[in-house]
Amino acid sequence: MSIDSIFPMGRDDLTNGVVSQSVPKGRALIHGRILPQLEVPPKRHTIKPHTVPNRKEGLNSLYKAGAMLWLLLCHRYPSLRAGNTYRLINEAMRRYRYRLYNLSDDPECLDYSSLIDRRYVKEKHWTYAAYIATITSLPLLYKVCDSQKILMAILTKTSFGANAKLLDNLNDEVHDTSQAVDALKNWLSAHTRGEYDNQKRDRDPIIARAENSAFKMGTWVFRAVNSCRLHTSQMYGAYLNDVIKIVDGQINSIKHKADRKGRLPSLREYIGRISEKSIGDLWIDIDLCFLEEGIEGFDGCQERAIESLKFGNSLIFKSCLFYDDVQDIYEDLSTKSINSSIILALERGVISYNDLEEKSAQEMVKKLRETGILMDTIRLADLFFITGIETLYEAKDSLKGFLDLEGLIRSYRLLRMFLMRKILNMNRDYESLKLFFSSLGDLDKIKRAIPDDIMGLKRYIMK
Known part of the structure; x- marks a missing residue:
């Protein structure tokens, strides 16, 4: 499955698209350009963005300057050369923004502009996710994956971060306990089977469509991870298990809040169970699925090292x-x-x-x-x-x-x-x-x- 079938661009962009560069094992991708710059998609969006991000919400010039300074500070690391990393971040943001605008093509989903207007998600949520996804994917993938695969991994992590934040906001702000648990189960299905039940609740169709938008983004994650799994993929199995673990952690947190009858969990419970709602395991699972495909499986020593890598990341x-x-x-x-x-x-x-x-x-x-x-x-x-x-x-x-x-x-x-x-x-x-x-x-x-x-x-x- 190609990147364009999951995170498509306009017709002209496909013509001028990213040229896949095979990278021999043991050699770094960073000595050449990772990606050519692509033109802005010519397709007119069904619903044009009309919300200007609040400058106090982390998208102002100071934050952008800080992000650029960090890239320069990372330039000495072979996987994080500033020019290549910058181009890859820009391309990931361009593609993902386009994908978000295309939510308006599905009448069951709430379009991106409405998600922003209703404060269910903020522009900064997915832009931060794209930035951090890039600088954490490159150190793992730069030697064994071509530019298309690296970009797909980044977009997949961006989509995961964005949809997790969207559903988290809905669960915090508008759902009661049973609605939040049902939404998490549907979110689980989107990420593990690539399908979900369309929400058509009479109580509030806007909220139902917002949920569907989160689930839709979850299917993008599933399709990308599923496209790169090997026949006997250990990392794909880890991905499935970790999705379940995240949902269990979220449900534990929600139920503790609703059912504690004045009692908070102990610090030991918080550390051992509720902290499992962290997105870290799934974040690195996405990279490891692409890495496993790139090196065609791990040997015994690498498997043990991957366990340490996963635990440290977690x-x-x-x-x-x-x-x-x-x-x-x-x-x-x-x-x-x-x-x-x-x-x-x-x-x-x-x-x-x-x-x-x-x-x-x-x-x-x-x-x-x-x-x-x-x-x-x-x-x-x-x-x-x-x-x-x-x-x-x-x-x-x-x-x-x-x-x-x-x-x-x-x-x-x-x-x-x-x-x-x-x-x-x-x-x-x-x-x-x-x-x-x-x-x-x-x-x-x-x-x-x-x-x-x-x-x-x-x-x-x-x-």
């Missing part, structure tokens, strides 16, 4: 949940959502359940900040992150023939920095500024800053 993405818990603390207190900072404060006796009912979010955050709970949550996130990086190094020797490990770790540093920017925006203090820039520095220094009691939680992480 821990790094789980760290994102804890960084986000700090940034989302005001909202989660107001909506009574599950948040690891609140759980940690309860277990330490810093706050009580009565406090959660009686005190304002502002009072609670002030107390959490003064008692060091928010900082310890950041350090818990750092524990996940550092443990993940250390686990990645276990895969270095067996995968050195095609993996640019240092380039991949550099990309993960950006992921941490990207999340820390939200905490910096929230606090606007010197301590947060140091945390933000620590992503560029000595990782051992981050590890040494983790308190002993937080370090003791590693026993739950490694189970």
